[in-house]
Amino acid sequence: MQQKGYSRRDFLQFCAAAATVAGFGQTGVAQVVSAFEKKDKPAVVWLHFQECTCCSESFLRASHPIVLDVLLDVLNLNYTETLMAASGFQAEKCLTDTIANNKGKYIVLVEGAVPTKDDGVYCMIGGKTAESILQTVAKDAAAIVAWGSCASNGCVQAAKPNPTGATPIYKLVDKPVINVPGCPPIADVMMGVVTHLLVLGQLPALDSQGRPKEFYGRRVHDTCYRRPNYDAGLFVESFDDENARKGYCLYKMGCRGPVTYNACSVIKWNEGTSYPIQSGHGCIGCSEEGFWDNGPFYQHLASFPGFGIESTADTVGTVVGVATLAGVAAHAVVTNIRKHQVIAEVHAEDLKES
Amino acid sequence: MTRIVVDPVTRIEGHLRIEAVVENGVITDAFSAGTMVRGLEKILMGRDPRDAWAITERVCGVCTTVHALASVRAVENALGITIPPTAEIIRSIMMTTQYVQDHVIHFYHLHALDWVDIVNALKADPKKAAEIAATFSKWDKNTPTYFAEVQDKIKAFAASGLGIFANGYWGHPAYKLPPEVNLIAVAHYLDALSWQKEICKIHTVFGGKNPHPNYLVGGVPCSINMNEVAAINSERLNLVKRLIDQADEFVSEVYIPDLLAVAGFYKDWAGYGGGLSNYLSYGEFPTKGYNQPDSFKYPRGVILNRDLSVVHPVNATDSQEIQEYIAHSWYTYDKGDSEGLHPWAGETQIKYTGPKPPFETLAGFDKYSFLKTPRWKEQPMEVGPLARLLVAFASGRTDVQDLVKDTLGKLGVGVPALFSTLGRTAARGLDAALAMKWLKEYYDLLMVQVKINEVSTFNGEFWEPKSWPKDAEGVGLTEAPRGALAHWIKIHNGAIENYQLVVPTTWNGSPRDAKGQRSSFEQALIGTPVAKIDEPVEILRTIHSFDPCLACAVHLYDPQGRHIAQVSFE
Numbered sequence: 001m002q003q004k005g006y007s008r009r010d011f012l013q014f015c016a017a018a019a020t021v022a023g024f025g026q027t028g029v030a031q032v033v034s035a036f037e038k039k040d041k042p043a044v045v046w047l048h049f050q051e052c053t054c055c056s057e058s059f060l061r062a063s064h065p066i067v068l069d070v071l072l073d074v075l076n077l078n079y080t081e082t083l084m085a086a087s088g089f090q091a092e093k094c095l096t097d098t099i100a101n102n103k104g105k106y107i108v109l110v111e112g113a114v115p116t117k118d119d120g121v122y123c124m125i126g127g128k129t130a131e132s133i134l135q136t137v138a139k140d141a142a143a144i145v146a147w148g149s150c151a152s153n154g155c156v157q158a159a160k161p162n163p164t165g166a167t168p169i170y171k172l173v174d175k176p177v178i179n180v181p182g183c184p185p186i187a188d189v190m191m192g193v194v195t196h197l198l199v200l201g202q203l204p205a206l207d208s209q210g211r212p213k214e215f216y217g218r219r220v221h222d223t224c225y226r227r228p229n230y231d232a233g234l235f236v237e238s239f240d241d242e243n244a245r246k247g248y249c250l251y252k253m254g255c256r257g258p259v260t261y262n263a264c265s266v267i268k269w270n271e272g273t274s275y276p277i278q279s280g281h282g283c284i285g286c287s288e289e290g291f292w293d294n295g296p297f298y299q300h301l302a303s304f305p306g307f308g309i310e311s312t313a314d315t316v317g318t319v320v321g322v323a324t325l326a327g328v329a330a331h332a333v334v335t336n337i338r339k340h341q342v343i344a345e346v347h348a349e350d351l352k353e354s
Numbered sequence: 355m356t357r358i359v360v361d362p363v364t365r366i367e368g369h370l371r372i373e374a375v376v377e378n379g380v381i382t383d384a385f386s387a388g389t390m391v392r393g394l395e396k397i398l399m400g401r402d403p404r405d406a407w408a409i410t411e412r413v414c415g416v417c418t419t420v421h422a423l424a425s426v427r428a429v430e431n432a433l434g435i436t437i438p439p440t441a442e443i444i445r446s447i448m449m450t451t452q453y454v455q456d457h458v459i460h461f462y463h464l465h466a467l468d469w470v471d472i473v474n475a476l477k478a479d480p481k482k483a484a485e486i487a488a489t490f491s492k493w494d495k496n497t498p499t500y501f502a503e504v505q506d507k508i509k510a511f512a513a514s515g516l517g518i519f520a521n522g523y524w525g526h527p528a529y530k531l532p533p534e535v536n537l538i539a540v541a542h543y544l545d546a547l548s549w550q551k552e553i554c555k556i557h558t559v560f561g562g563k564n565p566h567p568n569y570l571v572g573g574v575p576c577s578i579n580m581n582e583v584a585a586i587n588s589e590r591l592n593l594v595k596r597l598i599d600q601a602d603e604f605v606s607e608v609y610i611p612d613l614l615a616v617a618g619f620y621k622d623w624a625g626y627g628g629g630l631s632n633y634l635s636y637g638e639f640p641t642k643g644y645n646q647p648d649s650f651k652y653p654r655g656v657i658l659n660r661d662l663s664v665v666h667p668v669n670a671t672d673s674q675e676i677q678e679y680i681a682h683s684w685y686t687y688d689k690g691d692s693e694g695l696h697p698w699a700g701e702t703q704i705k706y707t708g709p710k711p712p713f714e715t716l717a718g719f720d721k722y723s724f725l726k727t728p729r730w731k732e733q734p735m736e737v738g739p740l741a742r743l744l745v746a747f748a749s750g751r752t753d754v755q756d757l758v759k760d761t762l763g764k765l766g767v768g769v770p771a772l773f774s775t776l777g778r779t780a781a782r783g784l785d786a787a788l789a790m791k792w793l794k795e796y797y798d799l800l801m802v803q804v805k806i807n808e809v810s811t812f813n814g815e816f817w818e819p820k821s822w823p824k825d826a827e828g829v830g831l832t833e834a835p836r837g838a839l840a841h842w843i844k845i846h847n848g849a850i851e852n853y854q855l856v857v858p859t860t861w862n863g864s865p866r867d868a869k870g871q872r873s874s875f876e877q878a879l880i881g882t883p884v885a886k887i888d889e890p891v892e893i894l895r896t897i898h899s900f901d902p903c904l905a906c907a908v909h910l911y912d913p914q915g916r917h918i919a920q921v922s923f924e
Contacts, residue, residue, distance in 0.1 A: 083518045084523070093521055127715075160397065247584020281568035293840050
């Protein structure tokens with residue numbers, strides 16, 4: 001089990017992988033920063049492909065800043081099929097004008113996956129395929145943000161058997177892509193990414209999957225207020241049983257919190273109102289690649305290789321299956337033991353780095 | 355003769371293309387095409403039926419929750435599960451909340467710019483705007499200072515590029531509102547944008563998040579415990595109450611007054627966009643449980659030929675009633691493309707025969723959409739708020755009758771005005787007002803349940819797959835904000851064997867059927883005037899009056915060309 005912890009070699013391999021997957025070199029960073037060293041509001045286009053518009057809707061739910069202030073004061077959102085006044089060729093003109101007038105300086109926000117099977121006929125806008133639109137728009141973009149799991153990892157249409165060849169954005173473009181997964185992502189996480197990029201003029205640090213560490217660096221499980229119940233072995237055994245009414249841990253109800261990296265249990269949803277676990281349902285892991293195919297949602301997870309709150313997505317593989325009670329108990333014990341080992345390792349790595 | 359292409363149709367959910375033939379300034383024919391497909395029904399095959407709500411909820415994030423509700427109802431119907439009364443009340447709170455949020459967003463953010471000229475609002479006198487607003491609303495925010503601030507905001511915005519308002523049809527002769535009314539509507543567009551995020555918190559309290567709150571086969575996932583901080587308790591219920599009160603004020607003092615004020619300037623649109631004369635509603639909002647449709651606040655039924663004296667019964671399990679056709683859709687059927695198939699026997703073999711992209715037009719192509727064409731007893735049906743109201747009106751529901759008559763009186767028009775673009779948009783407002791009233795009622799009912807300690811929210815009797823029969827089939831009927839929505843499921847050996855969705859925009863936005871009968875969008879465009887063919891705002895008015903949702907409407911695809919009904923999961 002110790003061999004599954006991470007070493008310095010793993011860490012360096014991760015760094016290389018991160019740079020490759022996310023497509024960010026130093027030049028990419030400089031490019032984005034220079035794009036915003038000007039007074040004009042940055043030009044932004046929002047593309048819609050194979051999606052359900054839940055990312056757009058989530059964006060509208062933002063509370064700090066509210067979407068109105070962002071639309072009016074922070075950026076020039078020149079194209080979004082959900083809100084824009086223009087339709088038809090006037091809408092297309094908004095897109096082509098933005099590209100022509102802001103070469104290398106505009107930001108592309110993509111909602112949805114791109115179907116690549118059968119010459120891309122499964123998503124067409126204005127008689128053009130999603131893929132051809134993506135390539136045209138991405139060519140001169142300063143940076144690309146992939147909203148939600150559809151654009152980041154394919155999401156529901158990419159679930160087995162992925163009938164239309166739904167493909168995430170980073171696999172199709174040779175540009176920097178910031179993945180902001182979730183179905184949808186939390187509204188204020190979306191705003192956090194936008195303002196990090198546009199107001200600070202900085203790229204957020206990303207993990208190996210191109211996700212901002214700022215919001216995807218911690219497991220839902222490790223930041224969950226119900227975590228002490230898990231550690232104490234107090235579990236909901238059936239929905240709305242006595243334990244559910246006491247707010248015990250939902251692990252046995254299939255909660256994916258232990259393998260899901262997201263900010264739900266810290267930032268929560270809709271201005272901190274609640275999050276799935278707080279409202280009695282396990283996390284379904286919607287920000288993790290392939291979450292639709294990680295077994296039925298109400299089957300709980302098998303025990304994982306020991307890892308503690310210091311682990312990151314880069315070192316923990318998702319292991320899914322049917323757990324036994326013994327597995328749950330073992331996991332709880334191992335987690336606590338591992339915690340100390342991992343802390344020690346992280347300290348050692350930090351010392352080497354500095 | 356000119357063929358106008360509008361693609362993308364914006365301010366909707368999803369990817370819609372409209373091609374309209376215009377002769378002498380009037381539309382004489384129209385083609386509605388859904389141009390995106392994802393294949394969700396195929397993805398559902400073989401999965402745990404208890405997971406289906408989560409997958410189908412992702413059909414649409416604008417009408418979030420509605421597919422989840424249809425799905426859990428379909429599974430519960432198949433397995434004979436009755437949910438506890440408190441769970442039913444919470445589901446109805448979620449659904450009425452969705453109606454109110456969805457309709458307000460639709461009016462201001464998806465539809466208003468077809469009627470409201472935002473640039474013209476810059477010419478308004480803020481003081482006069484406040485005076486006008488005071489004549490139809492008590493909302494205390496409507497002051498001269500407020501309208502002046504909004505105007506300044508828009509001026510500054512226009513100076514830095516118009517963003518989402520760029521390239522609109524501003525100044526088009528079809529815009530009829532005085533500058534002050536434009537300004538009022540623009541101000542409330544901005545307010546509605548900030549307000550809509552509040553009411554959604556009701557979903558977050560009970561479902562953990564919005565969009566896409568959590569549902570559960572057998573009830574709802576949240577538990578109620580008035581002696582526990584980690585459950586629905588007094589604080590949570592108080593939050594819901596505050597959000598309901600806020601929403602009530604916004605609907606009654608902002609949305610409905612604005613709707614009537616704007617409608618008053620566009621009464622000519624009571625003469626356009628009527629389209630079909632048949633209306634279908636599955637009924638919604640149980641008062642004695644989902645299994646007693648007679649108790650629903652919105653009744654189930656069909657109206658034919660606009661005859662409000664007869665309501666025809668609907669049976670979703672009868673293979674001869676609801677059928678889907680593919681004569682003009684990019685699919686093929688084994689028995690021939692003119693057949694109609696009931697959803698339980700549905701076939702799904704995609705066959706794209708349209709032009710190779712990039713293309714300019716779908717003209718000359720017999721098949722032109724990824725939407726199938728549903729029919730009730732071979733007849734096209736309009737679905738949506740107008741259909742719901744008409745079925746309720748014709749069924750003798752006095753609360754609906756009173757509201758409809760009162761509104762028609764205020765506008766100074768008769769019942770025939772309902773059968774139009776304007777009538778459809780007005781009906782949506784009344785639908786929201788009714789949903790708002792019922793949301794308050796459901797909240798009060800929930801409080802009664804809490805008081806008498808009837809707080810069970812889950813029936814786990816048939817939770818475990820080992821308690822299920824080897825084979826089961828069910829149907830879940832709902833009225834989504836956009837209209838009649840149903841899911842049909844077949845379960846075999848604990849797994850989904852077949853899953854079909856027939857959704858509102860498939861009814862309304864589908865291509866014509868084998869007999870050449872047009873569906874709602876296409877029929878409603880016939881006879882609509884188009885003043886400027888390069889700025890067809892009139893097309894948007896009628897299409898948006900249906901509140902299209904294309905992601906919902908297109909979801910089928912089986913790449914192997916197999917009959918979904920024949921896929922087995924031994």
